[in-house]
Amino acid sequence: TVAVTVDVIDHEVELKIKDDGIGFQSEGNRLVRSPGLGLNSMRKRVEDLGGTLVIGGSGGTTVCATFPLG
Numbered sequence: 001t002v003a004v005t006v007d008v009i010d011h012e013v014e015l016k017i018k019d020d021g022i023g024f025q026s027e028g029n030r031l032v033r034s035p036g037l038g039l040n041s042m043r044k045r046v047e048d049l050g051g052t053l054v055i056g057g058s059g060g061t062t063v064c065a066t067f068p069l070g
Contacts, residue, residue, distance in 0.1 A: 013066070018062045
């Protein structure tokens, strides 16, 4: 299952994509991953637009990009 939300919060646009897959985790029985070309490319594109990208992953993966309005 995947959920996509777009919100305006405090003069910023937040785009959040969350799934219920195995996620990113560095310990335990979860998959250990480091950022590859795709994730690094997403981060660069978001930063080029003045935004920030946060990727988390316990109990699924959440990708959250926040961009300033204006």
